[in-house]
Amino acid sequence: MLSLAKTITTDVLVVGGGGAGLRSAIAACETNPKLKVTLLSKVYPMRSHTVAAEGGAAAVTQAHDSLQAHFDDTVSGSDWLADQSVVDYFVKHAFDELVQLEHWGCPWSRQPSGDVQVRRFGGMKTERTWFAADKTGFHILHTLFQTSLKYSGIQRLDEYFLLDLLVHEQRCYGVLAIDIASGDLVQIQAASVILATGGAGRLYQFNTNGGIVTGDGMALAYRHGVALRDMEFVQYHPTGLPGSGILITEACRGEGGILLNKDGYRYLQDYGLGPETPPGQPQNKTMELGPRDKLSQAFWHEQQQGRTIQHPQGEVVHLDLRHLGQRYLLERLPFICELAKAYVNVDPVKSPIPIRPAVHYTMGGILTDANCATSIRGLYAVGECASVGLHGANRLGSNSLTELLVFGKVAGREAARLASEPSQPAADSLLSTLTTQALAPLQQLHNSQGSERWQPLRQQLAASMEQGCGIYRSEAGLKETLTCLAQLKQRYQQLRLGDSGKAFNTDLLHALELGFGLDVAEAMCQAALERKESRGAHQRQEPGLTNRNDQDFLRHSLAFYQTRPGARIEWQAVDTSLSPPAERLYGGQRPRGQSSAGQQPTDNPPKESR
Amino acid sequence: MPTTEIRLQRYRPEQDNAPHWQDFRVEYDDSTSVLDALEQIKAEQDSSVSYRWSCRMAICGSCGVMVDGVPKLGCKTFLRDYPKGLTLAPLSHFPIEKDLIVDMSRFLAHLSAIKPYLIAEAAPKGKPYRQTPAQLARYKQFSNCINCGLCYSACPQFGLKPDFLGPAAIALAHRYNLDSRDQGKSERMAQLNSDNGVWGCTFVGYCSTVCPKGVDPAAAVNQGKIASTLDGVIQWFKPGKETSK
Numbered sequence: 129m130l131s132l133a134k135t136i137t138t139d140v141l142v143v144g145g146g147g148a149g150l151r152s153a154i155a156a157c158e159t160n161p162k163l164k165v166t167l168l169s170k171v172y173p174m175r176s177h178t179v180a181a182e183g184g185a186a187a188v189t190q191a192h193d194s195l196q197a198h199f200d201d202t203v204s205g206s207d208w209l210a211d212q213s214v215v216d217y218f219v220k221h222a223f224d225e226l227v228q229l230e231h232w233g234c235p236w237s238r239q240p241s242g243d244v245q246v247r248r249f250g251g252m253k254t255e256r257t258w259f260a261a262d263k264t265g266f267h268i269l270h271t272l273f274q275t276s277l278k279y280s281g282i283q284r285l286d287e288y289f290l291l292d293l294l295v296h297e298q299r300c301y302g303v304l305a306i307d308i309a310s311g312d313l314v315q316i317q318a319a320s321v322i323l324a325t326g327g328a329g330r331l332y333q334f335n336t337n338g339g340i341v342t343g344d345g346m347a348l349a350y351r352h353g354v355a356l357r358d359m360e361f362v363q364y365h366p367t368g369l370p371g372s373g374i375l376i377t378e379a380c381r382g383e384g385g386i387l388l389n390k391d392g393y394r395y396l397q398d399y400g401l402g403p404e405t406p407p408g409q410p411q412n413k414t415m416e417l418g419p420r421d422k423l424s425q426a427f428w429h430e431q432q433q434g435r436t437i438q439h440p441q442g443e444v445v446h447l448d449l450r451h452l453g454q455r456y457l458l459e460r461l462p463f464i465c466e467l468a469k470a471y472v473n474v475d476p477v478k479s480p481i482p483i484r485p486a487v488h489y490t491m492g493g494i495l496t497d498a499n500c501a502t503s504i505r506g507l508y509a510v511g512e513c514a515s516v517g518l519h520g521a522n523r524l525g526s527n528s529l530t531e532l533l534v535f536g537k538v539a540g541r542e543a544a545r546l547a548s549e550p551s552q553p554a555a556d557s558l559l560s561t562l563t564t565q566a567l568a569p570l571q572q573l574h575n576s577q578g579s580e581r582w583q584p585l586r587q588q589l590a591a592s593m594e595q596g597c598g599i600y601r602s603e604a605g606l607k608e609t610l611t612c613l614a615q616l617k618q619r620y621q622q623l624r625l626g627d628s629g630k631a632f633n634t635d636l637l638h639a640l641e642l643g644f645g646l647d648v649a650e651a652m653c654q655a656a657l658e659r660k661e662s663r664g665a666h667q668r669q670e671p672g673l674t675n676r677n678d679q680d681f682l683r684h685s686l687a688f689y690q691t692r693p694g695a696r697i698e699w700q701a702v703d704t705s706l707s708p709p710a711e712r713l714y715g716g717q718r719p720r721g722q723s724s725a726g727q728q729p730t731d732n733p734p735k736e737s738r
Numbered sequence: 739m740p741t742t743e744i745r746l747q748r749y750r751p752e753q754d755n756a757p758h759w760q761d762f763r764v765e766y767d768d769s770t771s772v773l774d775a776l777e778q779i780k781a782e783q784d785s786s787v788s789y790r791w792s793c794r795m796a797i798c799g800s801c802g803v804m805v806d807g808v809p810k811l812g813c814k815t816f817l818r819d820y821p822k823g824l825t826l827a828p829l830s831h832f833p834i835e836k837d838l839i840v841d842m843s844r845f846l847a848h849l850s851a852i853k854p855y856l857i858a859e860a861a862p863k864g865k866p867y868r869q870t871p872a873q874l875a876r877y878k879q880f881s882n883c884i885n886c887g888l889c890y891s892a893c894p895q896f897g898l899k900p901d902f903l904g905p906a907a908i909a910l911a912h913r914y915n916l917d918s919r920d921q922g923k924s925e926r927m928a929q930l931n932s933d934n935g936v937w938g939c940t941f942v943g944y945c946s947t948v949c950p951k952g953v954d955p956a957a958a959v960n961q962g963k964i965a966s967t968l969d970g971v972i973q974w975f976k977p978g979k980e981t982s983k
Contacts, residue, residue: 171790172842174885175798230866233856233917235874235881242868266797267881274854274910286846309835338792371769374795441769467795470814471769583781626785629752632836635785 130567130574133312138166138283139547140540141303141316143290143345144324145173147265147532148511148539150272152322155540157281160548166316168285168305170340170637173273177326177338178532181265182377182463184257185529187222189246193254195219202527204712205251205419206520207664207676209358209684211703214498214517218527218534225533226258234271235260237460247460248382249526251419251714253412257526262377262463268529288314289637290344292566293321293507294559295352300506301554304566308637311630315563317554319547320506322539323349323494327512328648330641332487332598333590336368336375345513347644349494350651354502355686357515357700358492359648360656361665363523364599366423368486369471371441376464376483378525380449381416383460384408387423388446388480389435395445399426401715408451414715421522421665422714424485428599439482446480453477485599489528491519491665492655495686500539506546510539517684517703521664573639578622582639585616585623589645592616597653602669606657613650614693620646651687654695659685678709739765743823744775746787749834757834759825760784766817772826773801773812776838789838796950799886802829803838809888811950831890831897845887848903852911852929857922873918880913880958882951889945889955895938902938903929905945905955912958915965927969936962 140156140163142149150173156165169176188198198219203210230236230244237245237259249257260267276282287308294301294315302317325345329337350356366387367376381387386407389395394415397404401418405411416423427445430436436443449457449464454477457465461476468474468481494509496502496516502509510516511532518531589612596609620643627635661677662668682702687695741763749757762783764775773791780787790800794813801812804827806820817824832840861867889905890896896904903911911930915923930936939959946956 171792171798171800172846172885175790175792175800177793177798179798179884180793180795224864227864227866231856231858231861231919233914233919235878236866238869238871238874240871242870242873244866263797263882266884270881270885274849275856277850278853278855309841338794338798340792372794463797470796473768581785583785627788629750629786629836631751632788632839634788635780 130313130571132315132563133307133310135315135317136166137317139163139319140165140322140543141318141320142167142322142324143303144176144326144511144513145169145171146176146324146326146511147178147268147272147529148536149173149176149322149324150269150276151533151536152324152510152540152543153282154272154276154279155537156544157279159541159544161281163281163544163547165282166285166318167276167282168288168290168303168316170287170289170308172286173284174270175340176269177341178265178269180336180338180375181268181529182262182375183249183379183382184247184259184264184526185226185268185533186249186252186257186524186526187226187530188219189223189244189256189258190254193256197253198222198256200707201252202518202524203707204710205522205524207522207712208678208682208704208709209520209663209702211517212706213703216706217498218518218531221534222530225530225537229268229271229533232271232275234267237261247379248410248412248417249524250378250381250417250423251413251524252526257382259379262379262461265529289640290325290348291570291640293348293352294562294566295504295507296554296558296562298504300504301559301562304563308632311633313567315559317559319551320508320543322543323507323509323513324511324536324539325513327490327493328645329487329490331589331593331645331649331652333594334368334373334484335487336365336373337487342641342645343648344641344644345509346494347647349502349507349509350647350687350689352504353689354504354507355495355688355698356492356648356651357495357684357686358520358655359490359652359687360659360685361491361521362487362597362652363420363489363491363665364424364485365488366420366427366485367447367483368488369467370439370444370482370484372471373486374467374471375488376447376467376481377461378420380447380461380464382410383456384410384452385416385447385449387416388448389430390437391435395430395435396423396426399429400717401426403716413718418714419522420525424599425667427485437482442484444482444484447483448480449476450478450480489523491521491523499542500535501542508539508543510535521666569643573623573625573636576622576624578624580619580622580624581626582623582642585619586638586642586645588612589616589642589649593649597656600667600669601656603657606653610650610653610657610694613646613653617646617693647689650693651695654697655685655687658697682709739767741765742817742820744779745823745825746779747825747827748837750786751836764817768818770817771813772803772805772810772815772817775817776812788836797884799884802886802888802891804828804830804891809891809948811886811888814950829887829891831893831900832887842887844900845890845904845906848907849885849910852903852907852926853922854910854914856914856917856920857925858919859921867919869918877913877916879953880909880916883909883953884951886950888948888950892944892948894942895940899938901934903934905959908936908962909953909955909958912962927966930962931966931969936966
């Protein structure tokens with residue numbers, strides 16, 4: 129019989145040690161230094177997947193840029209499915225948050241003058257992406273982690289795995305977790321809980337994500353009745369390495385890289401992104417600097433028409449950086465050079481890099497209001513696991529790192545405010561009941577005499593999601609994947625563990641992660657099935673559904689958990705109070721006065737390297 | 739697909755009295771990393787085998803492991819380079835928790851001890867500091883440490899004396915000391931000057947050799963010794979002031 133090894137009491141519990149979690153923990157401490165803030169993470173914080181973000185973080189920085197322009201780019205990038213007052217708040221607070229990080233020591237790349245350097249990014253009208261070479265997420269994460277060590281109010285629970293939330297009558301009282309090193313079960317009581325558990329990219333076969341990105345927090349909030357919003361919008365990053373899916377940053381294209389099909393032709397001009405720009409002279413929102421959804425879709429069409437290149441690990445196109453020259457590549461894209469050499473044996477100075485789209489980001493997530501609060505009192509969500517309403521149907525590259533900071537601060541502040549109010553602690557008997565309920569599935573897993581193993585189930589989940597819920601979707605494909613998911617859930621009930629030990633039982637943790645993933649996948653597919661239109665990253669193939677349909681679908685999907693197969697979908701109005709829906713236009717389709725590259729920053733990039 | 743032999747050090751605390759070896763045969767091709775091989779073993783042969791991993795792209799720092807006795811990142815080490823097979827063991831000089839997983843708490847304590855954050859009186863209001871590319875370049879390489887711990891496995895001093903701050907922590911202290919925005923050097927020198935600081939290093943230099951990210955902790959330690967000496971000399975000539983502790 130499973131039993132609790134210990135109970136911890138805290139004021140604010142942050143689950144997840146990535147950028148959003150660390151930023152909110154710091155904000156909670158700063159809001160009320162008397163509070164006990166606990167940061168729980170299934171890995172050491174600096175292992176969190178924020179570490180792998182490469183390109184940069186967006187904020188209006190240059191004199192000729194404007195908040196309105198960042199707002200317009202984000203709203204149009206979202207295919208009008210972003211909540212506009214949220215976007216408005218975001219663009220207004222972005223710069224201050226990047227400055228805050230600078231004051232905490234982040235090694236942002238610089239201009240000769242000593243000012244912060246900005247680079248171009250896909251879908252952004254003006255250069256506004258701050259970067260630290262091509263390891264921006266790594267530097268942001270380490271800066272936040274190291275800064276967090278300054279706050280004595282933050283207590284860390286490293287390598288603790290979130291098992292369940294303790295929720296009763298729409299109020300969250302804390303969580304149940306596994307101390308991974310010992311295998312002990314630990315109850316953590318908290319006045320407020322912030323979920324900052326990241327996305328769910330590992331549900332797909334080809335993804336840029338770390339092994340830990342398994343949708344844990346999403347699934348738990350969902351099971352407790354919180355809606356998952358806009359889950360059908362899954363971002364394929366257009367440039368992942370074949371086989372592994374390892375991320376090759378969009379900054380490659382921001383710096384002037386070009387995409388070529390098997391004929392050496394820059395095919396993006398055939399997909400509404402042209403006219404062709406000269407190699408090494410990128411223009412904002414044009415060709416390779418179009419948004420991610422459109423670039424990944426263009427790859428799909430090229431593949432259908434047999435114009436991709438055969439690589440030992442699948443079909444690819446080429447990302448050519450050679451014209452940028454060695455010196456420039458080593459200054460701006462050193463990590464890309466290292467990754468290409470190690471994982472596909474290509475030196476980008478000499479040869480093009482083989483790339484293909486790979487799942488990168490979940491636009492949707494746990495429904496929150498603009499203050500990061502969920503429908504459960506005391507439960508907040510922030511970062512990739514959440515849907516605060518910023519990204520809509522397609523996220524622009526370099527908006528999510530800034531999101532972690534802007535909304536991490538909001539979540540921490542709000543959670544701290546709630547925890548500072550007097551409140552009635554839960555009765556011991558209630559906590560005991562909730563704990564017993566939460567332990568039941570774990571008990572079942574331990575006792576199971578079934579014959580299924582999690583590994584093949586996980587492989588089938590990933591293959592089926594790629595097949596039925598990929599870049600292009602159809603009713604038949606989605607239904608097939610939903611049927612597969614229902615079968616996998618049945619088989620999951622027959623799961624048997626291959627490790628009966630307590631310490632570092634990663635077999636158990638992977639099995640639990642698979643359980644979370646199956647629920648999240650169902651929400652994704654059901655929302656995709658019921659969104660009978662094409663918008664942003666969600667593209668339907670059936671005749672009549674290939675265009676955006678504002679009449680019926682200018683609405684957020686809300687997926688609610690149900691015990692029978694599938695999810696229950698409701699629809700929610702989108703806040704379009706500031707900018708009425710219009711057509712998304714890129715490249716030469718854009719109206720005059722909007723099309724040029726904007727002013728050249730004085731030293732971006734250095735001429736001698738060309 | 740060709741196959742090769744992996745000799746894996748096992749230790750399950752609840753059933754083993756001491757670490758022991760177990761052999762596995764795995765399939766590999768040109769792209770198979772040590773991490774891929776471990777995944778293959780866990781999926782197909784023994785799902786109780788435990789190791790840390792996440793990003794698969796040599797940036798999260800989780801998967802450090804001894805490959806034929808040399809500290810390496812599992813995700814960036816390839817079976818093609820070991821056609822005769824290889825041995826895998828947990829990182830040296832750390833207590834073993836289970837199989838390839840070691841206890842990193844001492845390492846984290848050392849990192850925290852050197853105050854690895856910017857210490858400054860007042861930042862410019864509402865705008866960034868100015869920092870030229872040359873000022874950035876002074877400390878940049880030391881900010882690239884991914885905290886994987888390989889340098890601690892390479893460091894004989896840390897092996898003998900676990901209280902030694904060690905290469906990564908000293909490099910991180912150096913990173914902040916060299917940052918034009920920082921004024922906290924005197925607070926860090928107390929640690930760096932101590933018996934467990936830079937003077938603990940016997941300058942073997944193996945730490946820099948094994949670093950998977952091209953950081954040169956040995957240089958940080960050496961430059962730290964110069965700084966420490968200067969710090970001592972300066973204190974000597976400041977009458978009435980105590981040496982920095």
